[in-house]
Amino acid sequence: MADKTKQKKKREKIPRTAMPMQDPEKRIKNFREVPLGYSREDALKEAKRCMRCKKPKCIDGCPVEIDIKSFIELISDDKFDEAIEKVREKNSLPAICGRVCPQEDQCEKECILGIRDEPVAIGRLERFLGDLALKKNMEDKNLLVSGKEAEQNAKHRIAVIGSGPAGLACAGELAKMGYKVTIFEALHKAGGVLVYGIPEFRLPKDVLQKEIDSLKSIGVEIKLDMVIGKILSIDDLFNMGYESVYIATGAGLPYFMGIPGENLNGVYSANEYLTRSNLMKAYEYPLCDTPIKKVEKVAVVGGGNVAMDSARTAKRLGAEHVYLIYRRSEKEMPARDEEIEHAKEEGIEFILLTNPVEIKGKDGWVDKIKVIQMELGEPDDSGRRRPVPVKGSEYDIDVDVVVMAIGQGPNPLLLSATPDLKLNKWGTIDADLQTGKTNKKGVFAGGDIVTGAATVILAMGAGKKAAHAIDDYIKHGKW
Numbered sequence: 135m136a137d138k139t140k141q142k143k144k145r146e147k148i149p150r151t152a153m154p155m156q157d158p159e160k161r162i163k164n165f166r167e168v169p170l171g172y173s174r175e176d177a178l179k180e181a182k183r184c185m186r187c188k189k190p191k192c193i194d195g196c197p198v199e200i201d202i203k204s205f206i207e208l209i210s211d212d213k214f215d216e217a218i219e220k221v222r223e224k225n226s227l228p229a230i231c232g233r234v235c236p237q238e239d240q241c242e243k244e245c246i247l248g249i250r251d252e253p254v255a256i257g258r259l260e261r262f263l264g265d266l267a268l269k270k271n272m273e274d275k276n277l278l279v280s281g282k283e284a285e286q287n288a289k290h291r292i293a294v295i296g297s298g299p300a301g302l303a304c305a306g307e308l309a310k311m312g313y314k315v316t317i318f319e320a321l322h323k324a325g326g327v328l329v330y331g332i333p334e335f336r337l338p339k340d341v342l343q344k345e346i347d348s349l350k351s352i353g354v355e356i357k358l359d360m361v362i363g364k365i366l367s368i369d370d371l372f373n374m375g376y377e378s379v380y381i382a383t384g385a386g387l388p389y390f391m392g393i394p395g396e397n398l399n400g401v402y403s404a405n406e407y408l409t410r411s412n413l414m415k416a417y418e419y420p421l422c423d424t425p426i427k428k429v430e431k432v433a434v435v436g437g438g439n440v441a442m443d444s445a446r447t448a449k450r451l452g453a454e455h456v457y458l459i460y461r462r463s464e465k466e467m468p469a470r471d472e473e474i475e476h477a478k479e480e481g482i483e484f485i486l487l488t489n490p491v492e493i494k495g496k497d498g499w500v501d502k503i504k505v506i507q508m509e510l511g512e513p514d515d516s517g518r519r520r521p522v523p524v525k526g527s528e529y530d531i532d533v534d535v536v537v538m539a540i541g542q543g544p545n546p547l548l549l550s551a552t553p554d555l556k557l558n559k560w561g562t563i564d565a566d567l568q569t570g571k572t573n574k575k576g577v578f579a580g581g582d583i584v585t586g587a588a589t590v591i592l593a594m595g596a597g598k599k600a601a602h603a604i605d606d607y608i609k610h611g612k613w
Contacts, residue, residue, distance in 0.1 A: 150252040151180040158479040162449050165334040165417055168476060169233075172262040174214075181210035184254050187246050192256060195244035197595030198303075200224045202241055202256055209259060218267045221260060222277060226306035227299070227345045227594065229268055230328060232261025233337050235591040236470050268344045278352060279312050287312035290608050293376040294318070295362045295548065298326020299590045300581025301382035302349060303597030304604075309353045311605055316376070318360040323413060326384055327582075328590070330413040331405070333443050335450070339412075363548035368555075368577060378576045378604045381563060382597060383548055385582035389541045391435070395493030396538070400427060400500035404436070404444045404539035411447050426451065429534035433457045433503050435490055436539030437467040442474065444537045445482045456482050457531060461489040461508050461521040489521065491528060493536055502530040544583050562586055570600030575613050578604055 154170040161168055172180065190203040201220055208217035221228045237243075237257035245253030278284070290313055294301045297319040305315045323329050325342050350356065362368065362383075371379050388403030390396050407426070410416040414424035432448040434441050437460035448456045458477065460467060463486050467474060478484070485505070492504040507527035510519035544562050549555065556564040556573040563572060563579040570578035580596030582588055607613070 147251075148179070148183045150183070150255055151176050151258075153255075153258055158481075161335065162480050165450055167338050168335050169258075171265055172258055177209055177259055177262045178212065180255050180259060181206045183247065184210065185247050191244040191246060192241040192254075195241040196224075197240065197591045198224050198598055200241075200260075205263065206254065206256070206259060209263070214263070214266055215270075215272070218263045218272055219277075221263050222267070224598075225260075225594070226349060227264075227302060228260050229264025229341050230299075230337065230345055231591055231594070232257050232259075232264050233341075234328075234332060236589055238471060240591065264345075265341070268341065268348075278310050284312035287605075287608075288314060290314065291316070291376045292378045292380065292604060292608075293371045294380045294382060295368075296320075296326055296382035296384060296581075296583075297324040297346075297356060298328060298382060298384045298581065298593065300384070300583075300593035300597040300600075301326065301380070302346070303594035304380050304382060304580070304601045305354045305597075306349045306352070307598050307601035308604065309349065311601070313605075313608075314355075315353070316355045316357060318362050318366075318371075319356060319358050320361045320383075321413070322358050324356050324358065326382075327386075330409040331440065331443070333408065333412055333447050335446065336443065361547070363551035368548075368552050368574070372576065377608060378578065380570065380597075380600055380604065381548070381572075381577065381579040381583055382581045382593070383545060383583045384593075385542045385544055385562075385587045387543045387545045388538065389543060390538050391490060391540060393490055393492055395495060395500075398493055398495040398500050399498050400429075400535045401493060402535065402537045403542075404434075404440045404537055405542060407444055407537045408440070408447065411451070417447075417451055427535055428452050431455045431457070431533045432535045432537065433459055433490075433531060433533040434537045434539055435459045436541075437462065437469060438539065438541075439469045439473055440542075441537075441539035442469045442477050442482075444539050446477055446480055448535070448537070449480055449482065453535075457485050457533070458482050459485045459488050459490060459503070459505060461487065462510065462518060463487055466510075466518045485531075487521070489523070490536075494530070500534060500536055501532070503533050503536055504528055504530050542587055560586060567596070568599060569603035570596060571603060571613075576607070578607075 184206045192202045205217045205220040241256045242253040294305045294317045297317045308315045388405045410426045415422040416424045416426035419425050432453045434445040445456045445458050487508045488505045494502040507524045508521040511522045514520040558564045565572045565579040565584045570580040578600045580600045581593035
């Protein structure tokens with residue numbers, strides 16, 4: 135007993151293993167990934183910090199319920215292949231989640247070691263395993279069901295609309311059960327927000343493609359350039375023989391502020407700005423066909439991860455000054471701490487407690503953005519203090535481009551084409567959060583199209599839950 139206590143105290147004294155990073159001065163001139171990933175030695179060192187708690191709380195903090203304690207224990211025992219399999223029991227996309235999930239607010243927040251010291255770097259270890267699996271071309275085939283259950287499930291076809299995190303997770307889970315799954319993706323590349331919304335320097339697209347290929351290897355079919363709601367309706371899918379439909383179309387409709395000047399040339403939604411860069415490779419123009427306005431001064435409005443991504447992209451596109459305008463203080467910013475830190479290292483200029491009131495133009499193009507200073511009042515419904523304008527504090531900032539990154543909602547195309555699908559007061563699909571079940575028989579939904587804009591891992595959790603609910607529906611037919 136005394137030896138175990140000594141071992142635990144020893145683990146508490148081991149500092150958290152640093153993540154190797156690209157130098158800020160160099161990385162603002164390229165789109166390569168910023169965190170470089172753990173080496174084998176780094177992973178072993180960090181895994182040995184785990185206290186191997188009898189009742190690990192970290193698992194409770196994971197939306198897809200990965201057996202974190204077990205996979206870290208396997209890493210520390212130098213059993214990497216077994217650790218990969220342990221993670222993939224619950225998560226088909228570890229290389230993605232290890233990069234973009236806010237572990238500091240989920241699993242790592244619950245880590246008991248974090249009470250006295252820095253928590254175990256669970257996300258970095260998950261990324262290490264995900265990358266190792268991709269390097270070794272390890273597949274999920276040993277996780278597939280077999281025998282009579284697989285034979286029975288293979289007789290049923292299920293359609294998934296959208297190939298973002300919720301759609302990929304749902305499709306992967308159903309494919310493991312033996313179902314014939316087809317994903318219908320509106321864009322010409324699969325991945326949803328993972329491919330169009332998250333920059334290369336945070337999520338390399340070759341990593342995403344390899345994860346998608348691993349799902350294809352277990353039988354998931356993906357049909358691209360298929361705009362459901364335009365080319366086909368949900369009822370058409372049922373008529374084609376699909377017995378259930380999962381809607382995972384995300385929240386791709388950008389919000390604007392409704393202030394004067396938003397129709398000027400040089401005003402982008404973050405969706406358009408990032409899609410041009412991430413999906414259409416505008417940063418390689420003219421080698422790629424899609425242009426993007428490269429200028430000296432860019433204002434990005436917002437304080438979330440999308441705003442950080444937009445600002446850091448603008449810096450890499452050559453802007454000398456990138457202003458991040460946010461109406462609250464840094465403390466209230468919804469962006470990840472890591473993203474805020476990286477943005478500061480890269481020279482993004484934070485203009486806090488400030489809100490735009492007008493965009494001014496010259497010859498039809500953006501010339502200035504007029505802002506007003508704010509002060510924080512009482513908390514609003516989100517629990518954050520409400521920003522209140524300070525009278526007479528308006529001033530102009532010279533800018534050439536403005537990127538609005540203040541949020542997004544559901545695209546109405548599919549929803550308007552399915553009038554019998556019940557929506558809630560926010561315009562998203564009214565679905566059970568535990569099962570994804572909607573009011574329309576055989577139709578399930580999850581991710582941002584239900585909850586509004588949220589995290590990748592929460593969308594994946596919704597996809598997994600819906601997959602099991604669909605399995606139950608197919609087997610028992612109850613609605």
